[in-house]
Amino acid sequence: MTADSKPLFTKVALIGIGLIGSSMAHAMRRAGLAAHISGYVRSEETRDRAKKVGFANSLHLDIAEAVRDADLVVLATPVGSYGELAKEFAPFLKQGAIVTDVGSVKTAVVRDVGPHVPEGVHFVPAHPIAGTEQSGPEAGFAELFDGRWCILTPPPGTDPAAVETMKTFWRRLGSDVEVMDPKHHDIVLAITSHVPHLIAYNIVGTADDLETVTQSEVIKYSAGGFRDFTRIAASDPTMWRDVFLNNREAVLEVLGRFSEDLSALQRAIRWGDGDALFNLFTRTRAIRRSIIDAGQDTAAPNFGRGKKPTQ
Amino acid sequence: MTADSKPLFTKVALIGIGLIGSSMAHAMRRAGLAAHISGYVRSEETRDRAKKVGFANSLHLDIAEAVRDADLVVLATPVGSYGELAKEFAPFLKQGAIVTDVGSVKTAVVRDVGPHVPEGVHFVPAHPIAGTEQSGPEAGFAELFDGRWCILTPPPGTDPAAVETMKTFWRRLGSDVEVMDPKHHDIVLAITSHVPHLIAYNIVGTADDLETVTQSEVIKYSAGGFRDFTRIAASDPTMWRDVFLNNREAVLEVLGRFSEDLSALQRAIRWGDGDALFNLFTRTRAIRRSIIDAGQDTAAPNFGRGKKPTQ
Numbered sequence: 084m085t086a087d088s089k090p091l092f093t094k095v096a097l098i099g100i101g102l103i104g105s106s107m108a109h110a111m112r113r114a115g116l117a118a119h120i121s122g123y124v125r126s127e128e129t130r131d132r133a134k135k136v137g138f139a140n141s142l143h144l145d146i147a148e149a150v151r152d153a154d155l156v157v158l159a160t161p162v163g164s165y166g167e168l169a170k171e172f173a174p175f176l177k178q179g180a181i182v183t184d185v186g187s188v189k190t191a192v193v194r195d196v197g198p199h200v201p202e203g204v205h206f207v208p209a210h211p212i213a214g215t216e217q218s219g220p221e222a223g224f225a226e227l228f229d230g231r232w233c234i235l236t237p238p239p240g241t242d243p244a245a246v247e248t249m250k251t252f253w254r255r256l257g258s259d260v261e262v263m264d265p266k267h268h269d270i271v272l273a274i275t276s277h278v279p280h281l282i283a284y285n286i287v288g289t290a291d292d293l294e295t296v297t298q299s300e301v302i303k304y305s306a307g308g309f310r311d312f313t314r315i316a317a318s319d320p321t322m323w324r325d326v327f328l329n330n331r332e333a334v335l336e337v338l339g340r341f342s343e344d345l346s347a348l349q350r351a352i353r354w355g356d357g358d359a360l361f362n363l364f365t366r367t368r369a370i371r372r373s374i375i376d377a378g379q380d381t382a383a384p385n386f387g388r389g390k391k392p393t394q
Numbered sequence: 395m396t397a398d399s400k401p402l403f404t405k406v407a408l409i410g411i412g413l414i415g416s417s418m419a420h421a422m423r424r425a426g427l428a429a430h431i432s433g434y435v436r437s438e439e440t441r442d443r444a445k446k447v448g449f450a451n452s453l454h455l456d457i458a459e460a461v462r463d464a465d466l467v468v469l470a471t472p473v474g475s476y477g478e479l480a481k482e483f484a485p486f487l488k489q490g491a492i493v494t495d496v497g498s499v500k501t502a503v504v505r506d507v508g509p510h511v512p513e514g515v516h517f518v519p520a521h522p523i524a525g526t527e528q529s530g531p532e533a534g535f536a537e538l539f540d541g542r543w544c545i546l547t548p549p550p551g552t553d554p555a556a557v558e559t560m561k562t563f564w565r566r567l568g569s570d571v572e573v574m575d576p577k578h579h580d581i582v583l584a585i586t587s588h589v590p591h592l593i594a595y596n597i598v599g600t601a602d603d604l605e606t607v608t609q610s611e612v613i614k615y616s617a618g619g620f621r622d623f624t625r626i627a628a629s630d631p632t633m634w635r636d637v638f639l640n641n642r643e644a645v646l647e648v649l650g651r652f653s654e655d656l657s658a659l660q661r662a663i664r665w666g667d668g669d670a671l672f673n674l675f676t677r678t679r680a681i682r683r684s685i686i687d688a689g690q691d692t693a694a695p696n697f698g699r700g701k702k703p704t705q
Contacts, residue, residue: 276618307587384526
């Protein structure tokens with residue numbers, strides 16, 4: 084056994100077994116990161132689904148059982164539920180354990196979870212920038228975090244050794260790691276993730292409501308661009324509701340800028356200002372190239388779906 | 395040679411050899427639809443690029459030579475150039491020939507091209523709902539139209555036989571065909587394609603302009619959703635400028651609805667109305683499922699890019 088494949092933790096407790104939680108379990112197993120993975124499930128039904136997928140060594144309806152003796156406890160439910168869950172499991176945490184999460188917002192997580200973390204337990208919030216539009220334990224897979232970024236937002240005064248452990252953990256799950264201030268994280272994610280999701284949900288809703296175009300027409304002709312938005316707009320509703328409710332300030336700020344810019348484009352169309360349109364459309368191409376160069380997306384046309392070029 | 399593989403046309407002239415023009419040439423060759431394909435090129439440089447790709451039997455800097463004796467003439471340049479080009483080639487069209495196009499707007503095409511089409515020549519505007527974010531002759535491939543829709547918008551009084559010929563043509567290129575009123579086409583495409591492109595261009599521009607988030611951060615963390623938008627926002631700037639300038643009315647109408655809906659979402663976030671968010675996010679999932687069921691997109695998570703689930 085190489086140093087790199089030695090279990091980092093004796094027991095890891097996953098609170099939540101959806102896309103992210105189950106992918107973490109698969110990736111931990113792949114990397115040999117945990118000797119035992121326990122999962123907290125809210126109902127018999129969820130337990131059966133999780134059992135079928137078979138990624139946890141033990142599944143518990145009792146959160147105290149799930150976290151008992153765990154070296155690492157991972158909150159992986161919608162962020163709106165974190166505070167309540169942290170309050171529930173806090174009394175059963177082992178001294179020296181690390182509490183972390185995978186939420187897409189970080190200021191609210193520090194606010195909601197921080198106060199419940201007992202003396203002698205470390206708190207290192209985290210956000211893996213990875214996911215798909217699918218949800219539930221069946222959607223998870225070990226490669227989800229490969230080549231993606233994971234952002235850690237430890238509150239001031241966090242034990243540097245705990246932060247180092249979490250860096251190692253995410254690197255061995257396949258990710259690159261960055262440390263960031265929670266407030267800055269929230270504005271970065273507002274533009275790279277939250278507002279894009281909001282406008283995708285919004286355009287799909289607008290299309291559904293139009294009286295002049297039938298839903299069957301929208302579906303038939305969606306290959307013109309619309310279908311890309313529907314993928315994002317198929318993401319988990321509870322998770323995304325909680326993201327918007329818990330990153331209000333940053334989302335509204337970025338949304339204000341988006342709307343201002345859109346008004347300028349609207350005006351350019353109304354007044355036939357072709358140069359303004361052309362200049363923006365040229366500038367945005369360069370950003371796509373940078374994203375491909377940075378390995379954050381495929382260069383294949385249409386994301387590589389469908390047929391390949393003949394030449 | 396089966397009836398289905400008999401050339402439908404003796405000579406087809408492609409005016410424009412970008413993604414769509416070159417893909418048509420490849421698809422025509424695959425289906426044996428034309429005995430001879432001629433291409434009109436604007437410069438020696440374009441001719442050299444087109445020659446390298448090798449899809450036309452002859453390439454011409456003189457538009458009269460390109461269309462001479464052609465049974466079918468296809469406008470496949472940005473729609474803003476159609477009127478001028480039609481005026482140029484009109485005197486050289488063969489009696490009984492069909493003029494068509496591949497433009498993403500149709501009312502403006504009928505307005506700009508219609509008046510130049512001589513007596514005894516048929517005019518059947520068309521719009522294949524297919525494309526990628528790439529452009530130029532090198533980007534073309536034979537399968538681009540497979541399983542996609544092509545919309546024909548013949549003006550009132552068009553010879554039904556010419557419309558039938560164009561239906562057969564597009565079916566043999568791999569597409570399903572629909573006939574539609576140009577004005578209705580333009581509003582359908584405004585919601586399924588034009589406004590989605592506009593908001594994708596817009597969010598990428600907004601991201602590029604934010605002072606609080608660096609461009610390198612936007613690129614690094616783009617996997618959270620933003621990268622999907624950058625693909626669309628990498629589409630050909632000239633083509634898209636012309637689309638917006640030539641579908642102003644429908645685009646502004648749909649954009650008005652989009653902005654109204656977005657304001658409602660903004661308000662829901664500001665006032666913490668989780669139910670309004672949850673309800674929209676649930677409704678939009680169903681539309682994604684319908685698009686996949688209709689064969690208009692892949693069901694694979696993240697469009698199938700990156701790794702596959704382990705189970």
